[in-house]
Amino acid sequence: MKISHLMVNFTVTQCVNFILNKNTSPTDFIIVTSNSIDILPNWPVARLEKRKPFSIPLGLKPDILIFDNATMHEIKNVFNTLITWQGYNASAKYIFIVDVLYGTLIDFVASKYLVNTIFITIITRKIFTIAPYEEYDVEEVQYNNSKHYSKLLIRLGSCDDQTSLQQHFFPSKKNRNWMNQTITLVYVSRDLYSLCDECKNPGISIEIITSILKHLNIPYILLRGFFFNFEKLIERFDFIATALILSPTKMFEYTTPYTDDVVYFYLARPAQIDRWRYILLVFSPSAWMYFSLSLLAAVSVFMVMKFLNERIRNIGIIQFIFIIFLGRIKRYRTKVVSLEILVFCMVFLSVMLNYLFCSKLTYLLNGITFEKGVESFEDVAKQGFTIGVSDLRYMDWVKRMSEFRHYTDENFVLCTKDFLCDFAAKRNRNLAFLASRRSMSGFQREYKDQYTGIPHLKFLKRPFTMVQ
Structure with missing residues (x-):
């Protein structure tokens, strides 16, 4: 019998070490912000005091940064420090052990895009990461709504599920060696995408990029977006020049997070008319409501007329009321449906038909296909x-x-x-x-x-x- 999921009762520390064993090597340099996480002795580890303002000594370039019991405020401080840190390692991995609610985590994800990062929630011990750039849309981060931001988080597994821990985490960044190859560089007039929301000018000029390429002795082919080869149906490029994250040097340490963007012709979808669907709309809840009202009104009028048509009703107080309001005695014939009932039912029937079929019939007659x-x-x-x-x-x-x-x-x-x-x-x-x-x-x-x-x-x- 094959067991698809092996459930274990890992502590958070054991979970972190299991992830490190799977996703890192003993040569990686690790920085931990707390003494509560006991890293296996195979890795070189530096510990920082979390109570002090977060700072990294100049010259250290860690491969793994582990933040224990980090609050959202602390995480923001960490990343504000990292973006100005001269020893920043663009390929570093981050593990945040958080005790915040899932909704709070989503709010933070919405405020800043993080790459190569996983979050481990303390209470549920679930593991999340940021979705790779190609798996979500730029439009989604522009909505001020948590249901859109939740799509940016991917649940990788749980510390209680050893099967899920077997996979490689940190999927949102791909290392790439730019040396010994010719880079195809596309330069467009404006930024297609930018991940630096706080920057007034998130783009970068082509002169800076080309000067860096020359300094690194990396050959390149410069193609302006307006003039590359249009004969081919699909053109592929190494990266777009005008949408970097924070500094021009970091782009050469990893592949920029801009994936293939396909341009299509969009047009109206053909109107697929399902005639049976519109015919059966007469049995919709609104139709039954109007039918019930019509039936109720008809029955009510019929009962009133039947009451008035009884022989005993032709004398006494009823006739007195007719004399007062009509000025004459009104006689009725029994077992005869009055004209009032027919008119009343026809009015309700016409209202019902108009409500149900007017717009639908117009759509059917004028549907453009x-x-x-x-x-x-x-x-x-x-x-x-x-x-x-x-x-x-x-x-x-x-x-x-x-x-x-x-x-x-x-x-x-x-x-x-x-x-x-x-x-x-x-x-x-x-x-x-x-x-x-x-x-x-x-x-x-x-x-x-x-x-x-x-x-x-x-x-x-x-x-x-x-x-x-």
């Missing part, structure tokens, strides 16, 4: 779509497609804050616009058909281009 055959840019041109572009660089890419250059010149619109291409494509259904997968992933999740749950916009299967 001419984009069903649109699967390529050639189809976009044949259908006469307007080309929307949110970035002028994309427009240059399109114009490089010589066979469609004349078409794009005549059918071009620039997406701005006043003209949002995503909403225009969803509403007008005759607009195809270029956008990156990252920038559109939030829209795809947020705006879906209320019945099918399918996003309103689709992207053409063939990517337009890819940059890294």
